[in-house]
Amino acid sequence: MIDLKTAIVTGAARGIGRSIALRLASDGMNVVVNDIEANTQALQELATEIANSQAAKGSSANAHVVTGDVSVSSDVQNLIKETVSKFGSLDVMVANAGILMMSRIEEVDEDEWDKLISVNIRGTMLCFKYAAQQMISQGKGGCMLAASSIAGRRGHAGGCAYSTSKFAIRGLVQSSAVDLGKYQIRVNAYAPGFIDTDMSRKALDYAKADYEAAAKAASPLGRVGETTDISNLASFLVSSESSFITGQTYGACGGFYLD
Ligand SMILES: NC(=O)c1ccc[n+]([C@@H]2O[C@H](COP(=O)([O-])OP(=O)(O)OC[C@H]3O[C@@H](n4cnc5c(N)ncnc54)[C@H](O)[C@@H]3O)[C@@H](O)[C@H]2O)c1
Numbered sequence: 001m002i003d004l005k006t007a008i009v010t011g012a013a014r015g016i017g018r019s020i021a022l023r024l025a026s027d028g029m030n031v032v033v034n035d036i037e038a039n040t041q042a043l044q045e046l047a048t049e050i051a052n053s054q055a056a057k058g059s060s061a062n063a064h065v066v067t068g069d070v071s072v073s074s075d076v077q078n079l080i081k082e083t084v085s086k087f088g089s090l091d092v093m094v095a096n097a098g099i100l101m102m103s104r105i106e107e108v109d110e111d112e113w114d115k116l117i118s119v120n121i122r123g124t125m126l127c128f129k130y131a132a133q134q135m136i137s138q139g140k141g142g143c144m145l146a147a148s149s150i151a152g153r154r155g156h157a158g159g160c161a162y163s164t165s166k167f168a169i170r171g172l173v174q175s176s177a178v179d180l181g182k183y184q185i186r187v188n189a190y191a192p193g194f195i196d197t198d199m200s201r202k203a204l205d206y207a208k209a210d211y212e213a214a215a216k217a218a219s220p221l222g223r224v225g226e227t228t229d230i231s232n233l234a235s236f237l238v239s240s241e242s243s244f245i246t247g248q249t250y251g252a253c254g255g256f257y258l259d
Contacts, residue, residue: 006030006087007238008079010070010127011097013039015197016147018046019227020094020234021063025050027235028061029092032083037067062087070097070123080130092238093131093144095124098165100199102158102206113161120165121172128176132185141184143238146173148191148249153257158206166191170249177247186246188237193253194218195225219254229254 007024011017013035025031031050033043043065050063066082068075083090101116103109124146135142151159152166169189177187194200194215204211215224233252236242251257 005091006032006083006089007092007094008032008034008083008090008127008131009094009096010034010079010123011147012046013042015199016192016195016227016230017094017096019231020096021046022050023228023231023235024092024094024238025054025061025063027239028059030061030087031063032066032079032086033063034066034068034070034079035097036069040065040067043067069119070095070127071118073126076123076126076130079127080134084134089138089140090131090134091140091142093127093142094234094238095127095144095146097123098147098199100202101161102203103161104158105160108160116161117165120162121168124169124172128172128187132176132180132183135185136180136183139183142186144176144180144185144187145234145237146187146189148173148189150191150193150251150253150257152189152191152249153251153259159203173249174247181246186243188242188245188247189249190230190233190237191249191251191253191257192230193225193251193256195227195230197227218256221254223254225252225254 007029009017009021012021012033021031021033047063047065054061064086066079098120101112146169148169149166151163155163173189204214229252
């Protein structure tokens with residue numbers, strides 16, 4: 001039985017964030033699930049699912065919903081404050097929320113660019129900043145994860161804004177790991193390939209590609225990634241099993257990108 005810890009997962013209403021929230025709860029953590037207000041119902045259903053499954057196992061791990069936009073500083077500060085007020089501490093921050101925009105560079109809509117950069121980069125920075133302040137004040141270390149991507153390793157057609165943001169995540173993770181190492185706070189990123197979610201379907205719609213065929217062809221393993229392929233990695237990266245790992249971006253992309 002691992003020590004009960006408290007985690008925040010942003011963008012948890014669906015997709016990869018939802019899978020990570022379920023997995024960390026199953027690992028025995030209290031989980032605060034966050035998403036934008038429009039997704040409150042999906043978050044409440046997830047929190048109920050976590051509470052019921054943990055109660056059935058005799059676990060005291062629980063879930064709590066806090067809505068908010070990760071690109072808004074006051075929302076992120078409130079997310080941390082409510083987490084500590086509900087569960088007493090914050091040990092794990094998973095800055096997963098992100099958005100996708102597909103556009104050729106010569107056609108970029110500047111307002112959409114600003115929005116994506118704000119959610120994907122500023123949102124992750126705010127989650128790291130305020131989680132770091134809380135973890136430092138607790139004095140018992142912690143873990144932080146961010147969502148990079150295969151698009152954070154190399155550019156793709158129509159991916160200028162998204163790819164820019166996912167490259168930036170790697171820089172943010174590396175610098176934050178250096179800043180926070182002395183507090184025993186580890187900072188890493190996962191870099192998914194094609195994982196079967198609304199977002200990856202939108203990316204392949206843009207390319208007018210058949211989803212199954214294109215996503216399978218992108219991996220030497222010949223299959224589409226599942227959200228659990230990422231939540232398995234996230235579980236490892238926030239566990240004591242990875243206690244000497246920080247500042248890294250790990251691919252879980254079925255070999256799409258070869259490092
Ligand atoms: N699915 C993939 O193939 C893939 C590949 C590489 C990277 N990623 C990254 O993984 C993360 C999760 O991706 P996904 O496929 O589950 O995406 P998704 O679109 O299915 O889910 C993203 C969630 O984030 C939420 N969100 C968006 N803006 C937000 C904001 N400002 N504040 C709070 N929540 C917000 C959305 O409402 C949604 O519930 C993203 O950062 C994404 O860029 C995904």
